[in-house]
Amino acid sequence: MSSPLGEFVTGFGGFFTLAIVFVLFLIGAATFILRRTLLHMLMGVELMLNAVNLNLVYFARLHLNIDGQIMSLMVFVVAACEVAVGIAIIVRLFKRTGTIGVETYSEERG
Amino acid sequence: MDFNVLMYILSGLVAIAGGLILIIAKHPIRGAMGLLIAMLALAAMYAILQAHSIAVFQIIIYAGAIMVLIIYFIMLLDIKSDDYRRPFSKFFWLGGAFILLLTIFFVLKLYFAIAGQPDVFKAMSLSANPASSPDTFGGIELFSKGLMSRYLFAFEFVSTLLFAAIVAVISIVQLDWKGRKNE
Numbered sequence: 001m002s003s004p005l006g007e008f009v010t011g012f013g014g015f016f017t018l019a020i021v022f023v024l025f026l027i028g029a030a031t032f033i034l035r036r037t038l039l040h041m042l043m044g045v046e047l048m049l050n051a052v053n054l055n056l057v058y059f060a061r062l063h064l065n066i067d068g069q070i071m072s073l074m075v076f077v078v079a080a081c082e083v084a085v086g087i088a089i090i091v092r093l094f095k096r097t098g099t100i101g102v103e104t105y106s107e108e109r110g
Numbered sequence: 111m112d113f114n115v116l117m118y119i120l121s122g123l124v125a126i127a128g129g130l131i132l133i134i135a136k137h138p139i140r141g142a143m144g145l146l147i148a149m150l151a152l153a154a155m156y157a158i159l160q161a162h163s164i165a166v167f168q169i170i171i172y173a174g175a176i177m178v179l180i181i182y183f184i185m186l187l188d189i190k191s192d193d194y195r196r197p198f199s200k201f202f203w204l205g206g207a208f209i210l211l212l213t214i215f216f217v218l219k220l221y222f223a224i225a226g227q228p229d230v231f232k233a234m235s236l237s238a239n240p241a242s243s244p245d246t247f248g249g250i251e252l253f254s255k256g257l258m259s260r261y262l263f264a265f266e267f268v269s270t271l272l273f274a275a276i277v278a279v280i281s282i283v284q285l286d287w288k289g290r291k292n293e
Contacts, residue, residue: 004112005158006244013118014231015224020122020155022216024148027129029212033205034198039138039184043145046176047129050152053164061159062231064238064247066256069161070264073257076171077268081275083176087183088282094187103200 009061017058024051038093038100042086049079118158125151136197138184142177149173160248 024047031044053072060068094100097108128151131144149172156165199205224230242252257265 003244005114008112008115008118009159010232010235011228013115014234016119016122017155018220018224020125022220023126024129026209026213026216027126027133030205030209031129031133033209034202035133036196036199037138037189037194039180040132040141040197043132043138043141043180046172047132047145047148050149050172053168054152054155057156057159057161057164060161061247062235062238064235064242064244066242066247066252067260069164069248069253070256070261072161072164073167074264074268076167077272080171080176081271083179084275084279085282087179088279091183091187092282092284094189100187100189 009058014058014062017054021051021055021058024048024054036101036103038086038090038102041102042083042090045082045086046079049075049082114158118155121151121154121158124148125155136194138194139181142181142184145180146173146177149177160244162248163250163253 028044028047028049028051031047032041033044035041035044053075056068056072056075060066060072090100093105097105099105125148128144128146128148131147132141135141135144149168153165153168153173156162156168227233246252
């Protein structure tokens with residue numbers, strides 16, 4: 001733990017990483033909630049998953065335990081499935097309605 | 111300041127900038143570019159945190175596959191600009207209040223967990239795995255040994271999930287076999 005990077009990881013780097021994860025997760029959640037097109041909502045979920053991945057990788061390094069990195073690989077696969085199914089649903093909705101704005105769906109229902 | 115530490119801090123700030131581009135930009139292609147910037151910056155952070163294989167997967171899977179899929183569909187759908195004229199939902203203030211509550215909750219949670227203890231992460235690292243040292247940690251060998259032994263069930267289960275996703279996508283888009291008409 002004598003290298004500058006090791007001291008950084010066990011000191012200020014922890015607070016810095018938690019702050020980055022916190023801000024990225026909030027930006028992702030805000031994108032999901034505040035934007036009104038389906039594609040933006042999908043990308044917001046991606047950003048949230050990425051933020052959680054950074055948390056896993058950081059604590060894997062801090063505890064010198066490889067399990068966190070393996071778990072983040074599982075998160076990758078879940079994200080890939082989510083994007084595939086999400087984009088299929090978006091394409092189907094766009095074919096039916098000609099729009100991807102979520103508010104239009106509730107206005108045009110019936 | 112050490113080069114790795116400097117790059118780590120810079121990459122974190124770049125990642126946040128990419129996220130801000132994602133939420134502010136009107137057109138989704140710009141938002142996708144912001145997300146791509148954030149993902150590449152996060153890949154740099156993984157590499158500095160000695161998660162080399164995860165950094166490579168981040169670039170191959172996220173930046174290479176998922177983002178290409180998203181950008182391809184943004185171009186394929188060719189959406190009229192009506193959808194993008196108003197970027198934010200009409201429940202902006204309600205959603206904003208929810209985000210604010212979430213922020214306050216997380217800040218209080220973090221404050222009570224780590225405030226006033228500058229050595230909290232050093233204390234955590236003292237209980238680190240004694241079998242591995244910081245110099246040899248990470249790398250594909252340790253990673254794949256763990257993946258193929260303790261996490262073999264999770265690995266196989268996740269491959270089943272991928273297969274289920276493929277079947278789900280095919281059934282959702284309803285491929286037009288043999289000229290059969292849908293709907």
